[in-house]
Amino acid sequence: MDPGVYTAFAALDLNGALVASGCEKEASDERVVEIIRKVGVPSMIASDVNPPPSFVQKVAARFNVRLSYPERSLTQEEKKKMGGFIDDVHIRDAYGAAMKAFHNYENRLRQIERMDTALDRDLLKHMVLQGHSLHNAELMLTRKEEKRVEATEKEGGGRYDYPKERRGVAPPSSSWRDGRAARLAEENVNLRKAYELEKARAEGLEAELKKARGERAHEVERDSEVRRLRGRLERAERYIFFLKRKHRK
Numbered sequence: 001m002d003p004g005v006y007t008a009f010a011a012l013d014l015n016g017a018l019v020a021s022g023c024e025k026e027a028s029d030e031r032v033v034e035i036i037r038k039v040g041v042p043s044m045i046a047s048d049v050n051p052p053p054s055f056v057q058k059v060a061a062r063f064n065v066r067l068s069y070p071e072r073s074l075t076q077e078e079k080k081k082m083g084g085f086i087d088d089v090h091i092r093d094a095y096g097a098a099m100k101a102f103h104n105y106e107n108r109l110r111q112i113e114r115m116d117t118a119l120d121r122d123l124l125k126h127m128v129l130q131g132h133s134l135h136n137a138e139l140m141l142t143r144k145e146e147k148r149v150e151a152t153e154k155e156g157g158g159r160y161d162y163p164k165e166r167r168g169v170a171p172p173s174s175s176w177r178d179g180r181a182a183r184l185a186e187e188n189v190n191l192r193k194a195y196e197l198e199k200a201r202a203e204g205l206e207a208e209l210k211k212a213r214g215e216r217a218h219e220v221e222r223d224s225e226v227r228r229l230r231g232r233l234e235r236a237e238r239y240i241f242f243l244k245r246k247h248r249k
Contacts, residue, residue, distance in 0.1 A: 008090035048097035
C-alpha cells in the first residue's frame, strides 16, 4: 500500500505475480479494506517506507496480518527498477513495497511450492508469512485436517433438519462463534498495538521538535552574539583608522 491524498495498492499472489492494482483519491481505511476484500484474503500488508504510516498499520490490524516494511525507505530508483512497467507512480510505489516483501520470503515460498505434500500449499505459505515456522505450520494444518476427518466420521453422514425458511443455510456452530470472537479479540489487540506505536511515534516527533526548537534558539542566540562582536570589530576598525589618520597629522 501507498497511502496519501491518492492511496494506491498492488496485490501479488503467493507466487509473486501482480493480480490487482488501483489508486483512489482520499480513500479511507474502511474503503481500502473493502477493496482488498474484493481481491482476496491478504497474507501480509507491505509499506515502502520506514517507519510505516499509521494508515497502513490500521489496515494490517483490520486483517490481523503482519506488516512488512524495509529496514530503510525504498528510493524512487529502486521502485522504478522493480515496477518500471507501471505508469502510475503511486501504484508503482505500492508494487515496490509488495515486491520487497515478497523477495524477503521468496526462498521459503518456493521451497513450499516444491514440497511433496497433500496439505494446501497456499495455506502453508500464508502461515509462514504470518510468522510460523514451516515445521509448525505443517503440524498445525495436519492436526486441523485430522480433526476435520474425525468430526466427519462422528457425524456419520447425518444431516441437520433445518426449518423450512432456513434450509440451505448452515446454522452457526459454537466453534464458528468462538473463532469469530477470537479473531475480533486479536484484531482489537492489533489495533491497540498500532495505537501504541503511533503514540510512541508522536511522542518521538514531539521530542525531536522540542530539540529542534532548542537548537534553533541556541543558533539565534549565537547569531546575535556574532552580530554583536561584528559590530564591536567594525567600531574598533573605524577607531584604528581614526587614530592612524590623527597620527599622520
